Amino acid sequence: MTVEIAINNASNNLYYEPQGNEVELFTHAYNNQLPVLIKGPTGCGKTRFIAAMAEKLGRPLYTVSCHDDLTAADLVGRHLIGPEGTYWQDGPLTKAVREGGICYLDEVVEARKDTTVVLHPLADDRRVLPIERTGEYLEAAPGFMLVVSYNPGYQNLIKGMKPSTRQRFMAMSFDYPSEDIEAKIVAQESGAPMELVEQLVRLGTALRNLKDHDLEEAASTRLIIYAAKLVVSGVGIKQACYAAMAEPLSDDEATVAALKTVIDACV
Numbered sequence: 001m002t003v004e005i006a007i008n009n010a011s012n013n014l015y016y017e018p019q020g021n022e023v024e025l026f027t028h029a030y031n032n033q034l035p036v037l038i039k040g041p042t043g044c045g046k047t048r049f050i051a052a053m054a055e056k057l058g059r060p061l062y063t064v065s066c067h068d069d070l071t072a073a074d075l076v077g078r079h080l081i082g083p084e085g086t087y088w089q090d091g092p093l094t095k096a097v098r099e100g101g102i103c104y105l106d107e108v109v110e111a112r113k114d115t116t117v118v119l120h121p122l123a124d125d126r127r128v129l130p131i132e133r134t135g136e137y138l139e140a141a142p143g144f145m146l147v148v149s150y151n152p153g154y155q156n157l158i159k160g161m162k163p164s165t166r167q168r169f170m171a172m173s174f175d176y177p178s179e180d181i182e183a184k185i186v187a188q189e190s191g192a193p194m195e196l197v198e199q200l201v202r203l204g205t206a207l208r209n210l211k212d213h214d215l216e217e218a219a220s221t222r223l224i225i226y227a228a229k230l231v232v233s234g235v236g237i238k239q240a241c242y243a244a245m246a247e248p249l250s251d252d253e254a255t256v257a258a259l260k261t262v263i264d265a266c267v
């Protein structure tokens with residue numbers, strides 16, 4: 001089974017820096033038992049936000065990274081064979097439904113549409129999960145919440161989400177934070193001094209403004225944090241920026257060279 005499950009034990013006080021009113025909006029969605037769709041580029045804080053909200057709301061969190069081999073059984077569960085014969089094992093979605101937890105499907109557009117169909121009766125006011133294999137018809141416990149995210153980059157425009165799926169969600173758009181908020185995040189996450197952080201954040205903005213190249217995505221907050229951590233541990237700033245903010249973004253030599261030119265000009 002290739003499902004990643006992360007269980008949040010609601011005790012570690014996870015750092016999350018709000019960008020706007022997302023904490024309030026999400027809390028209202030939770031209070032009204034509405035499923036939430038979060039759109040935004042890679043590394044802008046979607047996963048951290050959900051983990052922080054699960055902690056704040058005191059709900060267990062089940063995270064599934066979606067991919068095109070993900071089956072409905074990976075989400076719902078399957079019969080396994082043990083020493084005493086076959087037994088049923090709940091998948092992460094079923095666990096969240098039973099326990100009143102949050103089930104977070106990251107990059108949901110990567111999953112096949114016949115897999116996401118299992119979400120439909122959970123994502124509208126029925127809030128039920130029919131499990132064909134066991135004959136159960138599970139009603140979601142009160143705290144259950146379904147959250148999906150995807151990155152609407154150009155490749156995903158083709159894949160998209162079925163309108164019948166997406167119209168069941170309340171949606172929120174995330175983007176890279178403003179420079180002052182991003183600086184706070186990078187400082188907190190890397191322990192780097194503010195002067196360095198501000199320099200790296202400005203570089204991040206400059207790289208994001210580089211429009212002419214065939215870049216699917218620009219340097220994310222995550223990559224700026226990596227660069228800051230590398231510098232803190234002793235790597236030269238230019239090398240750190242090449243390794244964290246240029247090389248990961250493209251395999252095209254001309255594009256990487258253009259990114260490095262911007263880095264050379266900024267640090």
Ligand code: ADP
Nearest residue numbers: 015016017042043044045046047048189221222
């Ligand atoms: P996504 O799920 O959008 O790909 P993540 O939530 O994994 O991105 O964010 C990447 C990293 O950036 C996080 O691990 C965290 O260190 C940092 N980060 C981004 N945004 C925030 C934020 N608003 N508050 C705290 N940390 C953040």
